[in-house]
Amino acid sequence: MDLSFGDIFQPEFLGTAMLTLLGCGVVATAILTQSKGLGGGWLLINFGWGLAVFAGVYVAFDSGAHINPAVTIGMAVEGTTEWSDVPAYLLAQFAGAFVGAVVCWLAFKQHFDAEEDKGKQLGVFSTGPQIRNPLWNTITEVVGTFVLLFVIFSFGNSPADLGPLPVALLVVGIGASLGGPTGYAINPARDLGPRIAHFLLPIRGKGPSDWGYAWVPIVGPIIGGILGALLARAIY
Template sequence: MDTPDYGVVFLSETVGTTLLLLLGAGVVANVILAKTKGFGGGWLLINFGWGLAVFAGVTVSYASGAHLNPAVTFGLLAAGAMPFDIVLILCYLGGQLLGAFLGAVLAWLTYRNHFDEEPDPAAKLGVFSTGPGIRNYGWNLVTEIIGTFVLVFVVIGFGRAGDPQVDAPAGLAALGALPVAFLVVAIGASLGGPTGYAINPARDIMPRIAHAVLPIKGKGSSDWSYSWVPVVGPLIGGLLAGWLSIPLLPILT
């Protein structure tokens, strides 16, 4: 990619991540909040909903390469697949964080009445952020590392298997909107059970902040004691995928 247009990158990541969280948090709300039409739709509906949320987010953030995830940004940096440009990195991260917050707020507005009718504070928090089935911080961290490693490693591998002469921004867009959607569904269906598969620090921390600040009736705790796991785990997984892609995924020339 030539000299980046920082404003375009920031806007693209903001728009894409907003749509990602609106649809992703939205499908969770539809499945777990009281009196929705999709109530009780189950884990696979959530998996497919998140996969299609990624599809939509990638489609509209083509201009930035569709990172949509700090773990992807840092993984690509570790792999040498994007320039070490501090301003560019901040544009990616800033857009991802802002978009994740905005998307969570829009999902709350969509289901405003259902949040009021839902008696379980844990269900309300579950729309915004992830939580473990069995709380064991060490093993929950391992789960998030592995899930994010798969995401970033496959994204890098797909990009390297393509045409090295194509001048396009590195990111989820390099994989293509539909393949990356199926990848996210696969990760959720296969590896998501223990923690709810955040695999994206922005996806978890910013909606959790939204949960904390929004006037949600009977919302209870935002579970800050767990909040570091879906941030640290994905960052470690993304960096490991980037570093290990250098010896394990040779670049075709």
């Protein structure tokens, strides 16, 4: 597929913005104290993120449906994506993730103002470990993203063509099975873009953006994505 910068940037930007708007939105719905959805639980968040992926993939479908830098880099390693296209994909993904998080904040502005728990405020935007250990937290993200990429490549060997639905259900499954330790970023843009939004937005009473942890949901997914792509290339 011969794509220009504009062909890549616009759909990927919009797709990733939709991803984080809906993904951060389901977290806000489930955890912010004044939300009607308070207490919706982990499975609500899992399904919400899965449906966010479903929507984002459809929006970005014309340019390859890349809404995750780990997927883009993994596909470049595997040979499906041209390395020359990777910078445009990454720029669109991180910019879109930031904008989607900002729009989510606008939708929940009063609820953020009423929220006294700084951890919940940050938790809407970015992931964080339940037990903080950078090495093991990184391994968790490697494993989750490895599963994501390897199974995505496995879809290509299936006779069934269900569009974005299998990927959405895969994300739900990864969250339900492997998301407990770190909140399963499995997508560097999904974490870094909203974390920057948390840092910059005038959120009343907010705490720090936990930059000491921010490298884990970037490095872990990239390593996991590359490993998943390499194994898929070796097998398929």
